[in-house]
Amino acid sequence: MPRTQFTIALPDWCAVWLEERPAPCVTPQQRMRLVVELAQRHVDRQTGGPFAAAVFDATSGRVVSLGLNVVARSGLSIAHAEIVALSLAQGELQSFDLSAGASAPLQLVTSAEPCCQCYGAIHWSGIRSVVCGARASDVRQIGFDEGDKPLDWPDHLAARGIAVQQDVLREDAVGVLRRYAEQGGLIYNPAGRPAAG
Amino acid sequence: MPRTQFTIALPDWCAVWLEERPAPCVTPQQRMRLVVELAQRHVDRQTGGPFAAAVFDATSGRVVSLGLNVVARSGLSIAHAEIVALSLAQGELQSFDLSAGASAPLQLVTSAEPCCQCYGAIHWSGIRSVVCGARASDVRQIGFDEGDKPLDWPDHLAARGIAVQQDVLREDAVGVLRRYAEQGGLIYNPAGRPAAG
Numbered sequence: 001m002p003r004t005q006f007t008i009a010l011p012d013w014c015a016v017w018l019e020e021r022p023a024p025c026v027t028p029q030q031r032m033r034l035v036v037e038l039a040q041r042h043v044d045r046q047t048g049g050p051f052a053a054a055v056f057d058a059t060s061g062r063v064v065s066l067g068l069n070v071v072a073r074s075g076l077s078i079a080h081a082e083i084v085a086l087s088l089a090q091g092e093l094q095s096f097d098l099s100a101g102a103s104a105p106l107q108l109v110t111s112a113e114p115c116c117q118c119y120g121a122i123h124w125s126g127i128r129s130v131v132c133g134a135r136a137s138d139v140r141q142i143g144f145d146e147g148d149k150p151l152d153w154p155d156h157l158a159a160r161g162i163a164v165q166q167d168v169l170r171e172d173a174v175g176v177l178r179r180y181a182e183q184g185g186l187i188y189n190p191a192g193r194p195a196a197g
Numbered sequence: 198m199p200r201t202q203f204t205i206a207l208p209d210w211c212a213v214w215l216e217e218r219p220a221p222c223v224t225p226q227q228r229m230r231l232v233v234e235l236a237q238r239h240v241d242r243q244t245g246g247p248f249a250a251a252v253f254d255a256t257s258g259r260v261v262s263l264g265l266n267v268v269a270r271s272g273l274s275i276a277h278a279e280i281v282a283l284s285l286a287q288g289e290l291q292s293f294d295l296s297a298g299a300s301a302p303l304q305l306v307t308s309a310e311p312c313c314q315c316y317g318a319i320h321w322s323g324i325r326s327v328v329c330g331a332r333a334s335d336v337r338q339i340g341f342d343e344g345d346k347p348l349d350w351p352d353h354l355a356a357r358g359i360a361v362q363q364d365v366l367r368e369d370a371v372g373v374l375r376r377y378a379e380q381g382g383l384i385y386n387p388a389g390r391p392a393a394g
Contacts, residue, residue, distance in 0.1 A: 001211075001212040001215055001216060002215075002260065002261060002262045002263065002285060002286075002289050003262070003285055003288050003289055004206060004207040004209075004211060004212060004263075004285070005204055005205060005206035005207065005285075006204070006205060006284045006285060006287075006288045007202055007203070007204040008202060008203055008204075009201055009202035010201040010202065012201075014198075014201060015198040015201060018198055018199075019198060063199065064199060065199045065200070066199065066201075071293050071321075072293065074293070075287055075288065075291055075292060075293050076284050076287050076288070076293055077283070077284075077287060077293045077294065077318070077321040077322050077323065078275065078280055078283070078284055078318055078321070079293075083275055086274070086275070087203045087273050087274075087275055088199060088200055088201070088202075088203060089199075090203075090272055090273050090274060091200050091203045091272065091273070092199050092200055094272055095272060096268050096269065096271070096272050096273055096274045096276075096385065097274065097385065097386075115317065115320075115321075116316070116317035116320055117314060117317030117318045117320065117321060118317070119313070119317060120312065120313035120314030120315070120316060120317045120318075120344055120346070121274070121275055121314045121317075123312075123313055123314065123342070123344040123345075123386075124268075124274040124275070124312075124314060124344075124386050125274050126274065145320070147317055147320040147321070148320075148347060148353045149317070150345060150347075156345045188293065188294065189294075189320075189321050
């Protein structure tokens with residue numbers, strides 16, 4: 001019989017790192033600052049792709065969960081930062097619907113605009129708002145593919161009651177992407193390469 | 198510190214069930230027959246949503262992995278059948294890219310057309326072809342939401358070298374959906390309900 005379960009885990013350093021952060025993060029900028037620092041640490045430690053995310057209690061600014069791109073270390077293509085952060089938040093709240101399980105609305109803050117997969121996952125997560133740093137064009141600039149999602153994706157999510165704020169500390173988020181590219185980080189699923197290639 | 202890992206597992210009965218199946222499955226119809234039976238068993242045992250999938254070695258017809266919708270039992274909104282099957286196949290092959298890790302092209306067979314999240318995940322999985330049973334319209338018919346994906350999504354995937362075949366044993370796959378609805382199965386993320394609702 002083939003295997004019947006899989007696990008996705010953050011690198012061990014994350015727990016200590018978060019304990020050392022000042023809490024809580026009240027503004028979108030403060031939240032993005034934490035997420036960009038998390039992405040930068042991930043790149044510096046070479047523990048994965050240059051993408052980080054976190055779920056916050058939108059009222060108190062408390063960190064509910066962290067997320068990092070751990071595709072390479074987990075061997076799983078779904079393990080993008082947003083998927084990890086949303087799933088860990090659902091684990092924390094013991095509910096597959098973050099809009100039902102939380103005492104306050106929850107917000108996903110991600111260092112880069114979600115790809116087509118994470119855009120889809122946001123639909124089902126129960127998250128109530130999304131804050132993004134780098135744009136998909138910035139991500140493509142260093143060679144990653146982002147897949148096909150509607151150009152007006154923020155409007156699609158807004159129509160479902162999920163507010164999207166873009167370009168928060170965009171330059172800082174782009175700086176992490178550039179650093180990763182400069183140090184020769186792995187670009188899996190590169191843009192322009194057909195999946196069959 | 199919030200939790201740092203999560204696990205998604207198939208129900209225990211799957212291993213025994215697969216051992217009792219005739220192997221291998223050579224045609225798309227034989228593969229879909231296995232997947233529809235898997236979905237039906239899942240509904241009968243009330244272990245989750247009425248969706249199943251499997252990854253096959255496209256040449257030999259060997260089952261590489263199974264997938265079931267285990268959103269409710271795992272408490273994770275990403276846990277759709279396609280995500281589970283693709284991730285378990287990647288675990289089996291120890292590669293996040295099924296096009297690189299396999300000795301033969303791999304095929305995803307799913308009892309219902311992928312939602313927007315699973316459509317995105319297919320991009321990054323390395324799967325080389327997709328075979329679908331029920332249509333999104335059939336899934337919506339019993340109340341589930343499918344999210345926003347391009348109407349011409351098979352063409353988008355084809356442009357990336359991923360062939361899509363639709364309507365294989367569609368009526369049988371729809372039968373499982375109807376059975377689930379008739380027995381009052383949980384419809385989470387219902388169509389027409391805004392995520393903020």
